Amino acid sequence: MQDFLQQVVSGIATGGIFASLALALVLIYNAMGLVNFAQGEMAMLATFTALSLIQRGVDYWIALPVTLVLAFVGGVVIQRVVIRPVERAPVLTLVIVTLGLATLINGLAGFLFGYVPRSFPSPFSVQTVSILGAFASYQDLGVIVVSAIVLVLMYVLLQRTPIGLAMRAAAHQPEASRLLGIRVSWMLALGWGLASAVGAVSGIMAAPALLLEPNMMQTVIIYAFAAAVLGGIESPLGAVLGGLIVGVTVNLAGAYVPGVGGDLQLAVAFAIIIAVLVLKPNGLMGRGSVRRA
Amino acid sequence: MSTLLALEGVRAGYGQTRALHGVSMSVGEGDIVALLGANGAGKTTTLRAVTGGVRWEGSIHFAGRSLSRMSTESVVRLGIAHVPEGRGIITQLTVDENLRLGAYLRRDRQGVRADYERVFDYFPILRERRELSAGALSGGEQQMLALARALLMRPRLLLLDEPSLGLAPLVVRSLFEIIRTINEKEGVAVLLVEQNARIALELSSHAYVLEVGRVAVEGPSAQLKEEESVRRSYLGY
Ligand SMILES: Nc1ncnc2c1ncn2[C@@H]1O[C@H](COP(=O)(O)OP(=O)(O)O)[C@@H](O)[C@H]1O
Ligand SMILES: [Mg+2]
Numbered sequence: 359m360q361d362f363l364q365q366v367v368s369g370i371a372t373g374g375i376f377a378s379l380a381l382a383l384v385l386i387y388n389a390m391g392l393v394n395f396a397q398g399e400m401a402m403l404a405t406f407t408a409l410s411l412i413q414r415g416v417d418y419w420i421a422l423p424v425t426l427v428l429a430f431v432g433g434v435v436i437q438r439v440v441i442r443p444v445e446r447a448p449v450l451t452l453v454i455v456t457l458g459l460a461t462l463i464n465g466l467a468g469f470l471f472g473y474v475p476r477s478f479p480s481p482f483s484v485q486t487v488s489i490l491g492a493f494a495s496y497q498d499l500g501v502i503v504v505s506a507i508v509l510v511l512m513y514v515l516l517q518r519t520p521i522g523l524a525m526r527a528a529a530h531q532p533e534a535s536r537l538l539g540i541r542v543s544w545m546l547a548l549g550w551g552l553a554s555a556v557g558a559v560s561g562i563m564a565a566p567a568l569l570l571e572p573n574m575m576q577t578v579i580i581y582a583f584a585a586a587v588l589g590g591i592e593s594p595l596g597a598v599l600g601g602l603i604v605g606v607t608v609n610l611a612g613a614y615v616p617g618v619g620g621d622l623q624l625a626v627a628f629a630i631i632i633a634v635l636v637l638k639p640n641g642l643m644g645r646g647s648v649r650r651a
Numbered sequence: 652m653s654t655l656l657a658l659e660g661v662r663a664g665y666g667q668t669r670a671l672h673g674v675s676m677s678v679g680e681g682d683i684v685a686l687l688g689a690n691g692a693g694k695t696t697t698l699r700a701v702t703g704g705v706r707w708e709g710s711i712h713f714a715g716r717s718l719s720r721m722s723t724e725s726v727v728r729l730g731i732a733h734v735p736e737g738r739g740i741i742t743q744l745t746v747d748e749n750l751r752l753g754a755y756l757r758r759d760r761q762g763v764r765a766d767y768e769r770v771f772d773y774f775p776i777l778r779e780r781r782e783l784s785a786g787a788l789s790g791g792e793q794q795m796l797a798l799a800r801a802l803l804m805r806p807r808l809l810l811l812d813e814p815s816l817g818l819a820p821l822v823v824r825s826l827f828e829i830i831r832t833i834n835e836k837e838g839v840a841v842l843l844v845e846q847n848a849r850i851a852l853e854l855s856s857h858a859y860v861l862e863v864g865r866v867a868v869e870g871p872s873a874q875l876k877e878e879e880s881v882r883r884s885y886l887g888y
């Protein structure tokens with residue numbers, strides 16, 4: 359039982375990492391009906407940025423917010439320079455652009471930092487602590503707390519501030535929003551910035567366990583896609599829920615199903631997702647028909 | 652009375668097809684002007700040209716300022732509230748969130764709060780429905796929400812695109828009464844696009860009739876109403 363609880367806590371930590379990246383995907387999907395295939399690579403580049411700062415002697419807790427700000431700016435710049443010129447192109451064109459962007463960032467990171475996996479520091483110790491009779495590692499708890507803070511901040515920003523309201527309006531109905539004076543194009547840029555920052559959290563939280571190298575996020579992004587689709591692709595809350603479900607499931611399957619580890623974990627995750635989607639085709643929190651904003 | 656909105660020789664279109672072939676018209680400060688015409692005459696396109704929703708040539712001035720090459724967001728910030736065809740309600744948000752978007756550009760919190768009360772006096776039903784999803788409102792309620800939201804923008808000019816569309820006659824009556832009150836009490840000028848010519852001519856002081864992208868007839872509403880030939884050939888009643 360104790361072992362089971364520990365696996366669940368571990369799964370929630372992993373789920374927080376998936377949830378952050380899934381939320382990033384949902385933010386951009388909602389804003390422009392587009393799955394951003396470069397989201398994982400953007401997070402990876404941000405994680406290298408954090409590592410560079412830390413290796414130059416910057417404290418972890420300073421490097422983290424600084425990296426998030428840089429990731430935000432990077433996301434805005436990518437939207438302005440790369441995405442905006444093709445904004446009105448067919449969705450397939452946009453998909454190809456984000457795939458190209460992913461390849462470009464991956465190659466750039468390889469060129470700048472090489473492909474040798476690097477250890478990434480964690481501010482949390484790997485020791486365990488006993489909570490209510492169950493054991494959990496500080497590392498897992500730390501990841502959970504950081505992810506939770508980021509997700510709550512995002513929720514407050516989107517649901518409780520005028521700018522968040524304007525972003526949601528612009529995502530749902532750009533034409534009507536323009537008539538209310540909302541600068542829709544900048545709301546899109548803001549969405550890319552926020553998605554980039556949230557995604558960066560995912561990368562930085564994942565790096566201590568996965569080791570940092572240019573391909574680090576390639577499995578994580580698949581889990582994040584799965585989480586986003588499971589949640590209903592349009593729903594931020596669904597993405598978080600989906601992330602947690604996928605994280606916990608993968609962990610439990612790895613621990614208890616004989617022979618499941620490594621690549622098979624991915625298969626188990628997808629088996630569950632397919633099962634859910636067969637029963638609920640719009641995902642857990644999806645709204646029905648698929649719509650292009 | 653001084654001119655608030657003036658269009659001169661406005662041409663506009665969608666891709667290769669031209670929808671407006673040189674439209675000239677004006678709306679005075681505090682006026683209600685009706686823009687009439689059959690389906691496809693170019694009424695909606697005229698409003699879209701004003702708020703930059705379609706490419707246009709010619710000249711459009713608002714309060715003496717040229718609107719040439721201005722983005723929709725910038726035109727709106729000058730004090731034009733445009734309730735588009737289909738009402739432009741953001742159905743995925745709540746009634747209250749839609750209203751708050753009306754006040755999105757405003758920085759005077761006190762004034763906004765007072766305007767909320769005023770708007771709820773005009774449309775008490777919206778106060779009751781505040782927390783509901785805007786998509787759950789009836790057509791008439793959505794039109795009220797669109798008007799209420801437009802009022803919260805504190806506009807000098809209100810562009811209304813067929814507010815009566817799809818509403819029951821009684822609802823249309825009360826809606827038009829409120830439009831008249833708003834115009835009289837707040838001094839907001841109104842450019843009213845309507846297919847329902849009879850009711851639009853009652854409300855307005857001046858009217859333009861569009862025919863395939865051109866102004867076919869114009870004049871004081873009272874006069875157009877009386878002219879048998881105009882009524883029969885352009886207004887269909
Ligand atoms: N989005 C559009 N794309 C292409 N043509 C359009 C579009 N909207 C309107 N039109 C055309 O422009 C002309 C004028 O339309 P519109 O301004 O909507 O007329 P009205 O509002 O008077 O019914 C019509 O011939 C119509 O088919
Ligand atoms: Mg029309």
